[in-house]
Amino acid sequence: MDAAVDKVRVVMADVGSRIGRIRDIQQRSQSDMLTIKSRISRIEDTDIAEAAIELQQAQIVYQAALSSASKGMQTSLVDFLR
Missing domain, CATH: 1.20.5 (Single alpha-helices involved in coiled-coils or other helix-helix interfaces)
Incomplete structure (x- = not known):
């Protein structure tokens, strides 16, 4: 038991x-x-219009950064070749 x-x-x-x-x-x-x-x-x-504007602003900042980096690299390369 x-x-x-x-x-x-x-x-x-x-x-x-x-x-x-x-x-x-x-x-x-x-x-x-x-x-x-x-x-x-x-x-x-999510507000689609607001999201589109934010995306466009981010793309503009990205393109500006690429352009700035590209210019800096060109100057350095030219200086190096002289």
């Missing part, structure tokens, strides 16, 4: 442990869903 009671206790402890893990997984899943919903909302709420 004692052996059967011990076995039931072991099984109950195992079930309790599994329930705890399932609850942890549920909480993480809910947290992940909130994060995903927040990211989707941010993407969907």
Whole structure:
């Protein structure tokens, strides 16, 4: 009889442990869903016109940086050849 009671206790402890893990997984899943919903909302709420303007400004800055670096390299190369 004692052996059967011990076995039931072991099984109950195992079930309790599994329930705890399932609850942890549920909480993480809910947290992940909130994060995903927040990211989707941010993407969907993006103002397309504003994003296009920001992209164009970034491209202008990039082109200016390339042009500046190119001019600096040409001057150095000419100076080196003299």
